Amino acid sequence: MTARRFPSASRGFTLVELLIVLVLLSLITLALASAMRTAAQTEERIDARLERMDDLRIATDFLRAALGRVSAQKRTGILEPGSAQFYFMGTASEVRWVGVMPARYGAGGRYHFRLHLADGQTLALQYLPWIDSPPQPNWELARSIPLATGVIGLSLQYADASDEPVQWGAPWATPDRMPAHIAVTVQTVNGAWPDLVVPLRALPASDGRLRGPVFGGSI
Numbered sequence: 001m002t003a004r005r006f007p008s009a010s011r012g013f014t015l016v017e018l019l020i021v022l023v024l025l026s027l028i029t030l031a032l033a034s035a036m037r038t039a040a041q042t043e044e045r046i047d048a049r050l051e052r053m054d055d056l057r058i059a060t061d062f063l064r065a066a067l068g069r070v071s072a073q074k075r076t077g078i079l080e081p082g083s084a085q086f087y088f089m090g091t092a093s094e095v096r097w098v099g100v101m102p103a104r105y106g107a108g109g110r111y112h113f114r115l116h117l118a119d120g121q122t123l124a125l126q127y128l129p130w131i132d133s134p135p136q137p138n139w140e141l142a143r144s145i146p147l148a149t150g151v152i153g154l155s156l157q158y159a160d161a162s163d164e165p166v167q168w169g170a171p172w173a174t175p176d177r178m179p180a181h182i183a184v185t186v187q188t189v190n191g192a193w194p195d196l197v198v199p200l201r202a203l204p205a206s207d208g209r210l211r212g213p214v215f216g217g218s219i
Contacts, residue, residue, distance in 0.1 A: 052190060059123070059147040062102060063115075064198055066125065067182060071098040071110055072202035076132055082175055090158050090172035093117065095182065098130055100203065112137040116154070123148040123186060153187035178202075 013021075074085050087098035094116035101111055110130035118124035126142040157168040161180035172179055178200060186193040 055148065056193060060193070060196055062125075062145075062147060063184065063196065065102040066099060066113060067095070067097070067115065067184075067198045068201055069099045069203055070178065070200050071130075072178065073098070073132075084175045086178050087112070088172070088178045090156060090170065090179065090182070092156055092170035093154060095156055097178075101127065112142075114139055114142065115156075117151060118144065118146075121149060121151055122146050123151045123154060148186065148188065150189040151186060152189060153185075155185040155187075157183040157185075159183070 071087060073087070075087060079085065087096075089096040094114060096112065096114045098110055099113055100109070111127045112130055114126040116124060116126070123146070125145045125147055126139055127145070128137045128139070128142045131137060155170075157170050158172040158179035159166045159168050159181040160174065160177075166181075168183060180200060182198050182200065184193075184196040184198065186196070
């Protein structure tokens with residue numbers, strides 16, 4: 001009798017089939033790795049953008065608080081004809097004034113301030129204790145608060161409340177009064193800041209035009 005042969009219930013994969021499976025698995029693995037890398041890079045970009053936005057908010061809020069509260073007290077001593085009567089000097093690249101340090105830094109009283117571009121890439125606010133007498137402050141001894149880094153351009157313009165319509169320009173060349181508004185334009189390596197216009201409000205105790213009691217002490 002001859003033996004009957006039955007087909008095998010299962011047979012192994014051929015080498016070609018195994019190679020195809022390995023290639024497909026490699027492609028799937030590469031696709032997953034690429035997707036994960038893209039997701040990680042997107043998350044990093046979002047985090048960096050949120051951090052820049054937070055830094056921008058902090059810097060602009062600080063500028064509004066510091067630059068928006070100026071002393072309208074006139075300079076003492078003998079002044080040269082045509083010189084500024086107030087502790088204020090504004091050019092297209094920096095501004096100096098006397099004001100009050102924002103409360104978040106816990107320093108009371110008046111200070112000399114200077115906003116400028118330090119080291120060609122840092123928007124810095126320097127400050128010194130207020131001195132109501134010559135000589136002028138020595139900025140080499142001043143402390144500095146870095147407001148933003150990676151700054152490639154700073155432009156300042158000033159507006160007079162008496163101009164109608166409002167005219168912007170620099171430097172500030174009116175010796176008998178201070179500007180009503182200052183426009184700050186900052187260009188960074190990541191793009192330009194939104195337009196920042198700060199109204200200058202005189203401290204009550206320093207403005208001789210204001211009358212009435214001053215609460216909380218003299219500043």
